[in-house]
Amino acid sequence: MAETQPYGDRRRTPHIVLVPSAGMGHLTPFLRLASQLSARDCRVSLLTTHPTVSAAEARHIDAFFAAFPDIRPLDLHLPLLDPSELDCTDPFFLRFESIRRSAHLLPRVLADASPPVSAAIVDIAAASSYLPAVADMGIPGYVLFTSSAAMLALCAYLPTYLATKSTFGVGDIDIPGAGRVPKSSLPVLLRDPNQLFAKQFLENGQALPKADGILVNTFHALEPEALAALNEGKVTPDLPPVLAIGPILPAMSGEGESVSAPLAWLDQQPDRSVVYVSFGSRTAMPAEQIRELGIGLERSGLRFLWVVKSKVVDRAEVEVGLEELLGEEYLTKIKDRGMVVKDWVEQVEILRHRAVGCFVSHCGWNSVTEAALYGVRMLAWPMGGDQRVNAAVVARGGLGIWVEGWSWQAEKEPVKGEEISERLRDLMAAEGLTASAATMGAAAADVGGTSYQVLTHFIERLSL
Template identity: 50%
Template sequence: MADSGDIQTQPHIALLPSSGMGHLVPFVRLAATLAAHNCRVTFITTHPTVSLSESRLVSRLLSAFPHAVTPKEFHLLPLDRSTANSKDPFFLQFEAIRRSAHLLSHLLTSSAQSDPPLSALVTDVTLASAVIPITHDLYIPNFILFTSSAKMFSLLAYFPALVGVTLSDEINIPGIPPLLKSWLPPPLLDQTNLFTTQFIENGEALVRSDGILINTFESLEPEMVAALNEGKVINGLPPVIPVGPLVPCECEPERGESSVIEWLDWREKGSVVFVSFGSRTAMSREQIREVGEGLVRSGYGFVWVVKDKKVDREEEEGVDEVVGGELMERILKDGKGVVVKKWVDQEAILSHGAVGGFVSHCGWNSVTEAAWHGVRLLAWPQGGDQRINAEVVERSGLGVWVRSWGWGGIGKVVKAEEIEKKVREMMGNEQLRVQAAQVSDEARKAVGLGGSSHRGLTGLLDKLQNTINSKHAV
């Protein structure tokens, strides 16, 4: 790349995330990674956000990189919710951003005329069909960041071909092993659902992008990455570039988490189970109390993140009310567990040597963080892409998936006895511990100098750099 001291030749990349921490966190990590590669970054922030956690994370990013990352505010038009077939606040926010996308033209034009000029826009996949036409009109290269697994991306790319088709129990996508219908995000089974219409439109738009960045690495999903780039899944896809795992940056931790870390400092290596089902998963009180009882019975120390509201702004009741006073008394009495009811610095917890296992919903950020730190997983998908991700976890050797537990919150309540048994099995599985450590080694090689993800990202930046240089030479 060109001389790092020459600001005129710095690639200038704008990032446009959508909604929810699952989508925002990878964009924050990509921003930090690009800044480390001497890029100028414009971070487009939507107003309003759905959750407090999103607002706080963006603020911390901007504070951590005051010179390399510049904010641009994108004020959304009000959304008439009666015109959108969904009650999910995050899907509705996707739609609000999409319907406001035409307002991006002025914002991007001002960035394109900045110094250095805008080299490319990286767009969240949920916004692809609304944003790509705008960047095409402005002659700005548009790259998609896919924030889940390559396996899930294969479904997105192929799904438009399934529109109007009665889905069988087994879905055959060219070039990859079959997917089961029961693994699909539940909204996809209703083609009138807002998520489904967005999913189809964005899947159709992929071929019009300039490239696909995926937060995965080749050795985790070798068959998927190869099938996508060899044109087996669909013809005409632009290059699919694994750039993961996107590594956590120093801007992420929230203050006030020291008590959990201090508690972990007193625990034996690998003796603690971390339990968290993500920033969007709201469990029933009955299921929460079965989880707590199962953890207590397992005999292992645990850090447990409790959540019974989908949006953190709506969280009002304390831990005792949600978990139950009697159960909390038992947890506190024996000192073997810590229960928190707020956004936690998950990466700091997973990186702690005392943590030996992770009971997770298999949101992709959680999977990549577990892979990075070599922490084995007990997969309990709760919705969305999480069953497909759980299959990736199991196939890679990073963890195990209890298929009989079904979707969290749908159907049966998983009893404490089952949870106790599976936690013990995971924590006692030495082979699984070794396999998780091997996955961690591969993840670190991928982003290290000369690794597959490092080559993919630097190759992209070199192309943008060459375009800049050729324009200067004219």
């Protein structure tokens, strides 16, 4: 039956196709945005690329579609790439490239979608090839930038910065209106033009002006300067509107399998007493640093919940048990005030728990926005990629502290346990930081606030 509209109301229900790339850090905000758009009476389709890099992605996608049956999957089977041709071994960057090279398959998928597609929202990692493919079909194309507005400013400005140099090379980068990004905070792979990631980052940055708009999972109270610089044309004059729509609220019933043991353990702890430690879905620490972190947590005297990750891809490597990593003696020593797990945990459920007092994080952007949403102060310990840029946002916004001298992926010296324990005690005692994190949480959780209004206007525009 044909859809009817009230007399005089010419608005239509938009059909929005979301196109994520690889890795939980990219998939999670797309799943959340899909659920939010569906809840706001949009028709939503989610492009799913096969196969996934990790088993966690496959589990989350299956659980998501089971929880949200109104959201339609659109399958795209990726061509295989020869890693030796690309001089890259990182499975996620290889998958980014495979997705970028599959843009010629997108038109058929979108043409077969019903009803006709109103707009496509593509992952920044695929922007250079997918935005032109969408534009050729006459479909408005938007980018979802899955990191901070500060990182978006870097991505948008880098082509201009490099155009002023006779050879490819990066130093400290002064982004107009958005401040300086020191060379030490740049993703290491951006320093070598021959790296696959450097080529992807530059080409996707060059593609941003081709978008009809850029959606960012951030909010004004957290990044006012960066958002103003982007939208006032200071970073680059040809950028489309940047729409701050975050924090994109968690899809509580559709993001994955909750692990009950950590939550049950938290239920037994006093309010705001627990240090939660997690370094994301793809950040694996060397064994020596894992042991030093364990020493620091034990010596701090604090309660802690620690999610240990010793491998990058859950399908690719042999599992190492906690006893082998930390020793049975250690696990026995900390059992009365600490819990260590290697299973997947539902991080949102942990951060919103009354017992969690601070979060030791690598500063992946999803983790930062989740901590902001629940007003949890952070000890920022970036490990690579965009994480030092994000850690600077955490420190500037009063959400936590960042020890800038701590090592990351390009550096070999582990941070010693005693220094870790000192910083943890300092953080848990910082009442001023507790207050500023709570203030940030109130701004992030403001239903009907600026981000909600921006998303409302976005939907309304597509409904005309």
